[in-house]
Amino acid sequence: MLYVKAPAKINLTLDVLGKREDGYHEVEMIMTTVDLADRIGLESRNDGQIRIISADRFVPDDHRNLAYQAAKLLKDTYGIKKGVSITLEKKIPVAAGLAGGSSDAAATLKGLNELWKLKLTVDQLAEHGAKIGSDVSFCVYGGTALATGRGEQIQELTAPPNCWIILAKPSIGVSTADVYGGLKLHEVIHPDTKAMIRAIQEKDYELMCESMGNALESVTLKLHPEVSTIKEQMTKFGADAVLMSGSGPTVFGVVQHESRVNRIYNGLRGFCDEVYVVRLLGERDSLD
Incomplete structure (x- = not known):
């Protein structure tokens, strides 16, 4: 095997x-x-x-x-x-x-x-x-x-600035096709991709947090209000920045200081069964 x-x-x-x-x-x-x-x-x-x-x-x-x-x-x-x-x-x-x-x-x-x-x-x-x-x-x-x-x-x-990531997934699945289907292009809030690239290249943690954005978020939040709740709780418990990943419904929080990780993790467990604390891998694997 x-x-x-x-x-x-x-x-x-x-x-x-x-x-x-x-x-x-x-x-x-x-x-x-x-x-x-x-x-x-x-x-x-x-x-x-x-x-x-x-x-x-x-x-x-x-x-x-x-x-x-x-x-x-x-x-x-x-x-x-x-x-x-x-x-x-x-x-x-x-x-x-x-x-x-x-x-x-x-x-x-x-x-x-x-x-x-x-x-x-x-x-x-x-x-x-x-x-x-x-x-x-x-x-x-x-x-x-x-x-x-x-x-x-x-x-x-290059790899982004080093930090902890807390992932929280509510007990729902989201259809990517449904989310894109509900997207109104004239209402899209566009994230600043260039600023994010600069943040990553310069290892600027604060700029990375400020530049996070997801054009699909507003659609998923309308379809699934529980995603909003998780975002609010994560911010309240002290994450530096919070965003939905992909078409959702998983929300992730970015945290620089380890001391805050447990508080956020434990706080979210009350709202969400699936909560994970992970690190960024950042670099590519080689095929060797």
Whole structure:
């Protein structure tokens, strides 16, 4: 069995610039990986089948699963006769705005590259990832990056200023399609992506906190008022900045001083079952 880590991501910024002819939205976002991760186990099969094994009842075990799609894409593209059993040990909440499914797909691409000895470069894997989903390319690279286009064009950034991240996910799932469907482009509040890039390059923690923004937040907050409650509580308990990740519903708070972390964590546990304290990973993994 070959094991690969699949880390979650958060959006420090998420901007929507317009609707594209292909039906997707043109986005500009800064994403970074955190040390909350699924573990993907890959085992070769001789019957040519792709099997998904997961104890999480919310995880599809068929062609809807992005890890399944990643395996099928490599199998079809490179004429692989062997099959694979993909065991998903989920730690990242499902339908949470943390790219859990996309990260599982990226880890599957990286793992099968090794298992099936395909000798593909990370750029080639990211290209394949873009065919599966908008966040998969970023998840192949990991680290911190500016993502543009529909999210598949990746420009590497240095690690953000070091800090603690507190993640809180209410017990609801959010459909990304519904959130984008409810977005009124003329009402979008655009985050300052350039200021965030500067904050990251200059390791300016205060500027990073000031520059956080998510154009989808207003839509999700209308659909799910409990997301607003978590944001308010996190701010009240002392987070330096608070934002929803992706299309939600997970909210994250940024904290520089460890002394405040426990207070926020314990305070949120009263409102929310799923609360995590994590660190930023910040840098890209190599394929070696």
